[in-house]
Amino acid sequence: MNDFTHINQQGDAHMVDVTEKSVTQRQAIAESCIEMSASTLALILSGQHHKGDVFATARIAGIMAAKKTADLIPLCHPLALTKVEVEIMPEPELNRVRVQALCKLSGKTGVEMEALTAASIAALTIYDMCKAVQKDMVITQTRLLEKQGGKSGHFKGKYD
Template sequence: MAVRMEAIWRSFRLQPLSHIDGTGEARMVDVTAKQASERVAVAEARVCMAAGTLEAILAGNTPKGDVLATARIAGIMAAKRTGDLIPLCHPLPIGAVHIEITPQSEPPGFCLQATVKTRASTGVEMEALTAAAVAALTLYDMAKALQKDMTIEGVRLMRKSGGRSGDYVREPEP
């Protein structure tokens, strides 16, 4: 196992970073020669909270209004603004953004999943990650009057398709 990990690590070190030029300076990758193709990315985040906070949100008993609708809208807006927020990230024509918010009882909280689609010459992984993270931050903001010690965790890419690097699916956790 250690030998295989060393080989994998060595292959990463030999590959140049696409956002670093020959002098070590950060640069935006030129994607003009790349063929546009359909690309989809799915990311998720989780907000953990007390059972009472979860119940209040689901019942609509929160001082700031509809927590889930506001988080959903914020996630969509964030996906569309990712190029403005993340340095060196290309602004993309977003074809679709879907934010799914699923309550979970154990441990209590919500799983926020963002799916972003485009037809472009670069992927939408950052847009999906940004959408999931901002939806989670907004959920926290909308419910912080009920509970300040909620946690946001597990912001991660779940899968992506399209592009030269091919498809990726996160391995299920044990």
């Protein structure tokens, strides 16, 4: 009757039943960027930030967030992630930091939301740690870059 996987025949939201789906290798890569002033980025990169290692804290926050995605997004399945990697790349020429998150597992459902959550929370953590120095930072470009596995196969975004 409907084509929405998260809505049942009565129109109610529900968690999709993945019982009969095949277990496959799955992975997703997402990113989020945070724009800031050159002086804020320089403070982070110099290691002189009064709150400590901003990037290390953000990396840990992103990893923890990926593992908690089902607690944050109502209809996500809890997943047994086998790898979460958060890479934080300063881009001083653009006055920003790019966060990329990779999530992997062998399972019945994808890991896109976990990768997006990891990238988002890492960027939010950078904001939180730097807001005393600069309040007008902007988090941008939270997006899925690539996913592999499952019935829908391989997706690679056409981005810069």
